[in-house]
Amino acid sequence: MWYYRMSYLQSRLKNLLKARVIQALEQSNFKSLFPLAIHRHHTASKTQNCTWQQHEDHFELQYANTVMHFDYVWLRDHCRSASCYNSKTHQRSLDTASVDLYIKPKTIHLDETTLFFTWPDGHVTRYDLDWLVKNSYEGQKKKVIQPRILWNAEIYQQAQIPSVDFQSFLETNEGLKMFLQNFLLYGIAFVENVPPTQEHTEKLAERISLIRETIYGRMWYFTSDFSRDDTAYTKLALDRHTDTTYFQEPCGIQVFHCLKHEGTGGRTLLVDGFYAAEKVLQKAPEEFELLSKVPLKHEYIENVGECHNHMIGVGPLLNIYPWNKELYLIRYNNYDRAVINTVPYDVVHRWYTAHRTLTVELRRPENELWVKLKPGKVLFIDNWRVLHGRESFTGYRQLCGCYLTRDDVLNTARLLGLQA
Numbered sequence: 099m100w101y102y103r104m105s106y107l108q109s110r111l112k113n114l115l116k117a118r119v120i121q122a123l124e125q126s127n128f129k130s131l132f133p134l135a136i137h138r139h140h141t142a143s144k145t146q147n148c149t150w151q152q153h154e155d156h157f158e159l160q161y162a163n164t165v166m167h168f169d170y171v172w173l174r175d176h177c178r179s180a181s182c183y184n185s186k187t188h189q190r191s192l193d194t195a196s197v198d199l200y201i202k203p204k205t206i207h208l209d210e211t212t213l214f215f216t217w218p219d220g221h222v223t224r225y226d227l228d229w230l231v232k233n234s235y236e237g238q239k240k241k242v243i244q245p246r247i248l249w250n251a252e253i254y255q256q257a258q259i260p261s262v263d264f265q266s267f268l269e270t271n272e273g274l275k276m277f278l279q280n281f282l283l284y285g286i287a288f289v290e291n292v293p294p295t296q297e298h299t300e301k302l303a304e305r306i307s308l309i310r311e312t313i314y315g316r317m318w319y320f321t322s323d324f325s326r327d328d329t330a331y332t333k334l335a336l337d338r339h340t341d342t343t344y345f346q347e348p349c350g351i352q353v354f355h356c357l358k359h360e361g362t363g364g365r366t367l368l369v370d371g372f373y374a375a376e377k378v379l380q381k382a383p384e385e386f387e388l389l390s391k392v393p394l395k396h397e398y399i400e401n402v403g404e405c406h407n408h409m410i411g412v413g414p415l416l417n418i419y420p421w422n423k424e425l426y427l428i429r430y431n432n433y434d435r436a437v438i439n440t441v442p443y444d445v446v447h448r449w450y451t452a453h454r455t456l457t458v459e460l461r462r463p464e465n466e467l468w469v470k471l472k473p474g475k476v477l478f479i480d481n482w483r484v485l486h487g488r489e490s491f492t493g494y495r496q497l498c499g500c501y502l503t504r505d506d507v508l509n510t511a512r513l514l515g516l517q518a
């Protein structure tokens with residue numbers, strides 16, 4: 099919690115200082131020096147109800163049931179006029195460092211749904227009111243970046259999500275879009291009737307993304323042959339985990355295709371990490387907070403044959419966007435978690451308590467979705483959200499797959515009109 103307190107205190111201190119400064123200014127009659135002290139404007143028209151106030155250090159706008167606060171530098175920086183912004187490349191041309199940090203508008207006026215700011219040098223900026231609502235901090239705070247359906251086994255099974263057919267995935271935008279929509283909502287999705295070869299699996303992957311090459315290769319192909327220093331390359335059971343927690347940026351998506359299994363066992367376990375984390379948030383919010391604030395290391399050390407690797411990734415178990423507290427990444431791999439030496443003893447004890455609470459949620463049998471991967475059925479897993487594991491097995495089992503770069507999967511989804 100000490101991470102949290104530091105920044106909280108800092109911001110309290112800042113606010114206190116700000117209040118003091120304003121008080122001091124008012125007491126010594128400095129107010130008259132600032133002609134813009136506070137200007138209130140009420141504009142009620144037939145179509146919109148918009149009110150604004152010009153404060154000393156920011157612009158306050160009420161519109162579409164939202165009270166918004168805009169810094170003047172921010173407003174000047176976001177001018178979309180032809181000289182400040184290239185709307186063809188969608189890039190800023192304005193040199194932000196040339197803006198006076200104490201800039202204030204000379205005049206402000208509203209015309210229909212557009213606000214006009216005239217700056218001291220005469221430059222005019224137009225802001226569409228809806229654009230401001232959409233891009234204000236207050237507007238963003240109320241929104242989720244990624245809509246999701248959190249699930250346990252029953253919720254997932256009841257949803258009866260269809261698998262997408264290989265042909266329709268490769269050849270139609272509808273097939274691909276349906277697949278991606280399900281993938282974004284649930285964090286897992288299946289493609290069926292895939293010819294059981296590495297080449298066809300690669301084709302699938304390339305349809306939605308770039309393949310993320312790692313120390314395991316580009317497309318990997320593995321059996322229980324101990325070829326690498328990792329339990330994945332055995333017949334042992336693997337408890338739920340996310341992969342590559344020891345990368346600074348864990349792989350975004352994992353693709354699995356079981357090409358062959360002559361034997362018993364070997365089912366795949368899937369658990370929605372965000373569903374479990376949400377339960378922790380409801381039951382013990384301070385534990386959720388701790389898991390999202392305490393950074394830890396995960397580590398991969400290997401010395402086998404030609405493979406010499408030492409990877410270290412640092413980050414908290416739960417990663418959230420600070421402005422809306424939305425979860426976007428869970429790192430959970432008890433096998434690969436490194437020595438904890440970055441956390442003082444009293445915090446570490448509370449961290450273990452929080453880790454236990456999360457583990458209890460992740461291990462509830464009702465949260466476990468078990469599937470048997472078969473040749474022809476390819477599974478895509480959001481490795482930032484859904485944990486996977488496997489049952490021990492007998493006999494010869496061959497799995498192929500790859501990791502995908504997350505940015506490129508999301509890019510494909512956005513190009514198809516999905517929110518991602």
Ligand SMILES: C[N+](C)(C)CCCC[C@H](N)C(=O)O
Nearest residue numbers: 314318328330340341342343
């Ligand atoms: C998928 N593939 C077999 C290539 C890699 C396995 C990586 C296993 C590692 N312990 C981790 O969880 O990251």
Ligand SMILES: O=C(O)CCC(=O)C(=O)O
Nearest residue numbers: 330336341366487488497
């Ligand atoms: O063998 C399996 O089904 C999965 C093993 C595993 O966790 C992995 O390869 O990442």
Ligand SMILES: [Fe+2]
Nearest residue numbers: 330340341486
């Ligand atoms: Fe794994």
